[in-house]
Amino acid sequence: MSATGPVITAWAAVSPFGTDRKNFLDGMAAGRPAASTSKPEDGVVPGEHGFVVPNFAIREILGRKGTRMMDRVAALTITAVGQIFDAGEPGNAPEGTGLVLGTTTGSIWGAMDFTRTSMLAELPYHVEPGRMPGGVMNCAAGHCAIWYQLTGPNTTLANGRPSGLIALRYVRRLLARGRANTALVGSVEEYSLDRSWLEYNARDGAPGPLGEGACLFLLENPGSVSPDRTPLAELCSVSSRVYLEDDPRSSMHACVLDALTEAGVEAADVSIVAPSGFTGAAGEYESEVLDGLFGRVRPQWVDVAGLIGDTGAVSSSFQVAAALGLAGDRPGVAVVTSVDADGTIACAVFRLFGVQT
């Protein structure tokens, strides 16, 4: 267990399987889809179904103080971080802890509903001022920093589905440059009627159901890990490229090879592959590329999207968590890939230490 790269020492998932990591692990291990909903009040477009975090009432979970204007994106994030730092007691995060959070576009509901209120009001500025920060993408990261006193680098990366992996790379660089020794990194997506309609109207081809949640990791320089935490995995490499319509497969192939090469890993070493499960054309190309690279190696394939839907920006973080969780006490190498419809492909390679999470 002689990691040279940064290590994951803790993680948390608030998912359609339930509000904690155990719910997520049990759900993934069972391999059955989470309970879905088709209720419009849960934010589902009529005729569709989707996967929401069950019983996630913000003020019941986080209390009444400071939550009156909190949106779901911020609440999901704060709930997840609370599971990393001892039941969420403020002050438990190491001094200067960073937070890097991936998103698609923040809270689509927060942004659209603010404008909707303005357009429907007698005067256009008859809006709730406390709702204004919720319409901006960095709201959740800022809220979370205040909640847990995280004074280190605090960055919001809007890279959609691959943003969990893009965030890992960003933090890797922060740690390498000494801008932080410890950082929370992950991503978040909410279910709302506004997001649901947006995705419905934007969809291309056969749609998949949507899901939501927050998933975060504690990433640290190996020399900074305190004795009460155990490294679970090493982040060996993260790569990303842009694919263009004329030749998406070659970009995806090169991206995965970049990550393997940087990690010093051969395809034959890989024991777990967690692909995006994206239902669009880019997801098909991704599957072809992964089959070509790993088909004969026969690693364990992890399907997250099939169980909890298209969870947008948090999908790639859930894939990492699933790879960590399903490996259990077996050491190995995990490859996680993500694509979006807009042109990003990303890949991360982890060395799993075989420590039960």
Added chain:
Amino acid sequence: MTHRVVLTGLGAVSSIGMGVTEFTAGLLAGRSGAKDITSFDTTGFDFARGCEVPDFDPKDWIEKVPIDTIGKATQFAVAGARMAINDAGVDLDWLRSRRGLVSIGTTDGESNELDKMVGVELESGRAAVSATAARKIPATRLSLAIAREFGLVDVEATTIGTACAAGNYAVGYGFDVVRGGEVDFALCGGADAICRKTFTGFYRLGTIAPDNCRPFDKDRKGILHGEGAGVLLLETLESAQARGARIYAEVLGYGLNCDAHHQVAPNQDGVAKCMRLALDNAGLDPSQVDLISAHGTGTKANDVTECGAIHDVYGSAPPRTVSLKSMLGHTMGAASALAAIASALAIRNGFVFPTINHVETDPECAIDCVPNEAIAADLNVVQNNGMAFGGNNASVILGKYPVAA
């Protein structure tokens, strides 16, 4: 192995000028971009002045990406990138044959398009929103459209959503990645388009000035909403020298941190700490800094807090401290990127851009804001501040290259 990082291409999409030449002329003249807002229906607001980019025709700048598939902020970002690439004197083969980073910061992404979508919804129902309109929304497209326009595939494209400091976050990220030798070039900056949502929010908070933006003035009345893009091309010093490039300035370092204090209000200690982090990263003492390009929004909360932090770091006689927002308004995610460009131009051309609309300095600010008229000055080091909602701060340090003997 680490490399020195220099700025060799600048692209400015702004209310006071397009491209380096016009933008520089605007800075020297102390031009104001303020006019009545036309981007959205302002009926019902008592006043609605802002700094819009006038006469922007995306066809002048965008050849490959279909213009009707991208929103205005993305159009600004692509236009800024084209300007920066042309200004750097690199051709597309040069870019395509190298590994790169494209990182664009933004506050609102395509919120202007979201606003329009809400209008369609209220008029005709949610199902009436077209696929083309819905697909414009993901903020990742601000950086990806640049890669698409110029056919760049061996690039990391990252959109940074850290609100009104996002431009500095992007430039800082580019600095780290180029410095570490992980990429050969970085196209970094920020972009935003004026939108109803954000104007309404600031208006409701009572922070929009009815007429002009007057940072550091005792009679300041708040911000003006602005828009535009600033994109900078970063490369290693060796790369710039090898191709005989003009070097505007060197990126000496940056700092970033979080106040962890308040969602909206800035915190003096947090801002001071961020400025110190940037100076430490650059290996500089405050006495070596010649100019501060302040976040300088023109609200009392910002100006007094930021000037307090400047005094904490620099003592009782800080360097001249100017606000570009007096001319451009608050261009949100573009703001600190455009201010970094202005700072680089000031270093390269030996001047300090003024804080315009200035009558009497607020004694609580107690800085020399270079009122109303640009002055000639030999600048070796400039500190460029960016602060955002969420207590997100980032400060970038630029220096003269070659360093004065």
